[in-house]
Amino acid sequence: MLASLQDILDTVKSDKLTYQQKSMLLGNIAERLFDPRELLDYSDEEWQFIENQMICDLNEGYAIYRPRYILPDYRVYLEKGCQFLDLPVPKDLDEVLDGLLILYSHVPSITTFPVYIGRLDELLEPFIEDEESAYIKIKRFLNHVDKTIPDSFCHADIGPYDTRAGRLILRAIVELASPTPNMTIRYDKQKTPRDFAELAAKACLQVSKPSFANDAYYIRDLGEQYGIASCYNALPECGGAYTLTRLRLGTIGRACQTTAEMVEELLPRVARCALSTMDKRHRFLVEQSHFFETSFLVKEGFIQRQNFTSMIAIVGLADAVNHLLKQEGLTETFGKSARGDEISTLIMDKLQQITDAHPGIYVERTHNRYLLHAQVGANNHPEDKANAPAHRIRVGEEPSLLAHLKQSAPFHRYFPAGTGDLFAFDQTYLDHPDAIVDIIDGAFACGYRYITTYLKNTDLIRVTGYLVKKSEVAKYRQGEAVLRDTTWYGSGTDECADVFDRKLRDKTDLNDA
Numbered sequence: 001m002l003a004s005l006q007d008i009l010d011t012v013k014s015d016k017l018t019y020q021q022k023s024m025l026l027g028n029i030a031e032r033l034f035d036p037r038e039l040l041d042y043s044d045e046e047w048q049f050i051e052n053q054m055i056c057d058l059n060e061g062y063a064i065y066r067p068r069y070i071l072p073d074y075r076v077y078l079e080k081g082c083q084f085l086d087l088p089v090p091k092d093l094d095e096v097l098d099g100l101l102i103l104y105s106h107v108p109s110i111t112t113f114p115v116y117i118g119r120l121d122e123l124l125e126p127f128i129e130d131e132e133s134a135y136i137k138i139k140r141f142l143n144h145v146d147k148t149i150p151d152s153f154c155h156a157d158i159g160p161y162d163t164r165a166g167r168l169i170l171r172a173i174v175e176l177a178s179p180t181p182n183m184t185i186r187y188d189k190q191k192t193p194r195d196f197a198e199l200a201a202k203a204c205l206q207v208s209k210p211s212f213a214n215d216a217y218y219i220r221d222l223g224e225q226y227g228i229a230s231c232y233n234a235l236p237e238c239g240g241a242y243t244l245t246r247l248r249l250g251t252i253g254r255a256c257q258t259t260a261e262m263v264e265e266l267l268p269r270v271a272r273c274a275l276s277t278m279d280k281r282h283r284f285l286v287e288q289s290h291f292f293e294t295s296f297l298v299k300e301g302f303i304q305r306q307n308f309t310s311m312i313a314i315v316g317l318a319d320a321v322n323h324l325l326k327q328e329g330l331t332e333t334f335g336k337s338a339r340g341d342e343i344s345t346l347i348m349d350k351l352q353q354i355t356d357a358h359p360g361i362y363v364e365r366t367h368n369r370y371l372l373h374a375q376v377g378a379n380n381h382p383e384d385k386a387n388a389p390a391h392r393i394r395v396g397e398e399p400s401l402l403a404h405l406k407q408s409a410p411f412h413r414y415f416p417a418g419t420g421d422l423f424a425f426d427q428t429y430l431d432h433p434d435a436i437v438d439i440i441d442g443a444f445a446c447g448y449r450y451i452t453t454y455l456k457n458t459d460l461i462r463v464t465g466y467l468v469k470k471s472e473v474a475k476y477r478q479g480e481a482v483l484r485d486t487t488w489y490g491s492g493t494d495e496c497a498d499v500f501d502r503k504l505r506d507k508t509d510l511n512d513a
Contacts (some may be wrong), residue, residue, distance in 0.1 A: 001050070001059060003032035018481050020150070024112050031061025039063065040280040046273040053383040054255075055274045056246045056315075060110060064243070064281055065289045068110040071227045072302040073238040074118035077103060078126075084296035093127040093134055097141045104149065107297070109230075111485070113151040116229035116240075117181055121158040121166035128164045138165070139172040145181050150484040152179040152466040153230045159185040160215045162196040170203045170210075177460050179467040179484060183210035184228040184450075189441055191215070201436040204453050205429055208462040211420065211452035214444045221416040222366075231376050231465020232450050234418040236365050239307020241417075243281045245274050246375045247312070249347065250319025250387040259324045259343050263350045271312070271351055275358045278310050278370060282361040309366040311417045312355055313375035316387030317344055318394050335393030335407055344391070348414045374411075374419035376464030379492025388497055389464050390419060398503040401439075409446035420450035422462055424502045427455060456504050463490040463499050470500065 011017065011025045036042040039062050042050075049055040060068065076082075077099055081089040085106065090096035100117070107114035128134045145154065158166045173183065185192075185200045200210055211232060218226055218234050227237040235241050252270055256262040285291065292298050292305045318334035321344050325332050334340045352372060360370045374390035388394045391411040398404055401423065408421050429436055436453055443451050454462050459469050468490035476482045476491055494500045 001032065002035060003029040016476070016479060016481055018483070021485050024485065027112070028059060028061055031063045031065075032059060034062045036062040036277075036280075040277075040284055042277055042280065043273070045269075046277050049270050049273050050277075052251075053381055054248055054252050054270045055277070056248055056378075056380065057277070058244060058246065058378060059380055060243060060281075064285045066108045066291050067240050067242045067285065067308060068244055069115050069229050069233060069235060069241040070107055070109055070297070070303060071116040071229050071235055071237045071240045072103070072107055072118070072297055073225070074100065074103065074123055074302070076300060076302050078123065080300070082296070083300060090127070093124065093129070093137055096124065096127050097137060101141070101144060101148075104145070109153075111151050111153055113149045113154055115153050115155055116227050117145065117154060117156050119158065119227070120156045120169055121163045124165040124169075125163045128168070131164060131168065134165075135168045135171065138168050139176065142169070142172050142181070143176055143178070146176065146178040147483075149180055152182050152468065152484060152486040154181045155227075155229045156181040156183050157186060157228055158183065158210060159196075159200070160188045160191040162193045166196065167199065170199055173209060174203050174206050177207050179460060179469060179486065182231070182466055184213045184232065185210040186215040186218075186228070187212045187440070187444075188215040189444075194437065197437045197440075198433040201440070201453070202430065202433040205425060205433070205436065205455050206458065207460050208452065208454040208458070208467050211450060211462075212440050214449050217444070217449050218416075228418070232418045232420045233311065233373065233465075234416065234449075236307045236309065238301075238303055239305075239309070239365055240303065242285055242308050242310045242362070243278055244311045244313055244373065244375070245278055247271060247274060247314050247351075248316050248383060248387045249314050250316030250323070251383050253316070253320030253323045254386075256324070257327060259328075259346060262320065262324065263346050267347065267350055268354055271354045272358070274312055275355070275360075275370065278312065279361045282310065282363075286362050305362070307365045309363045309417070310360065310370050311373035312370050313373040313417075314351070314391065315375050315377055315384075315389055317347065317391040317411075318388045319386055320344075320347060322394075333394070333397050335397055335404070336399055341407065341410075344411070348391075348411065352414055371417035372415050373417035374415045376466075377493050377497055378489065379496050385496040389493075389499075392421065395498040395502050401505050405439075405443050405446060405448070409443065409448050412447050412449040415449065418450065420452060420465060421448070422452050422454070422464070422502065423505050424456035425453055426504055426506045427457070428506060429453070430455070456502070461500065463493050464497075466490070
């Protein structure tokens, strides 16, 4: 939405923001001082759907000067060093860790921090000699990331192969128990040894990371050179995403009296407008901001403009379906309704059809098409409280674990740019990481792309696609300034969607699964 001079003053005067957070917000406000109807040639209809909250641009800004998400190929540094930063090719673990930290401070994103710090185990494995010495250095490196990139949208990947570096990273994240970096294991039971998978599953229970990505599925859609960044966004490595625009399906649905009205009339209008605004954002970023002409990341091969795409996302599928079920005189809810699954499939089939038919601008890497993404939710407007994250079942309405997995799995196919489901377990599962891996294998066999688990009683909790400490959220809610901006987002998302109170999966679910 448009910003004002008052927004600047409110930010400057805030007693809940750190200096760094004020700087980030002031930059975002500056981007939103421009009316996109004048700067980007948005049509009145496109702006109408933004103003009535059916389209949400996540307050990205309109005077766009960098892509939203950047996924550098950090292997370039290992092979060539970095001329712009006067970094030679690293010769040992100390040099590679130091060089990566320097590089990270020069990788921008919508958050001002890097949202992708590479396939860490692959980058570090060639430099591992003495494991205990390496562990101390890797742990210090990860702690440095947590304290200097105070934004848990920062994401690292490991796997699918078992490495010494991967095991040291898993050991370090459990001991540190910090929100940043977020982490994913690219998992493939044909490539990932069972004991390594169980080690990762136990770490995920303890510290909510790493989540498990279905590596074979993502390779099929995006090729081998992809990364999981930010929350769980699957994007081309050596590239990224220009922008992310989301549709509030719950808001759209509540404006309709029938399923046919939503699927055949209003949803197509709103979706085509959203796609059109993305075209216009791309043109400005590529043709007028000169980011790709001026960034050393491009000049030295860390990224290529041709490897960027964009994401059109959804929230509120459950809310749209619940409204339409009510319109049909049914008291059922999404997640426990055969008719609800029929309606949601009609909605997603239509949206996929419209997205696939739209020729995207400057997105050669994804065959000139934008990618659907299941967005995790935010707290940008009161309307967000009426739109549950992605295609997830509303908290408080979840079925049993097995029924939940079977219900949600068919929707993962729509989202090559990322989706995921989360499950909170009790302490019983700490003694059964084998059972967790069995659950993950079963989910992937059913069509899951991404799954994460955590112990419900831990301080470090996965909000949606990112992590926060509940203790930090409590401080923020008491009016204290906190280190990480994601703490505000986690607090707001919990207020909208009760994500701290997901259904607890206990030994009963263990027996059923």
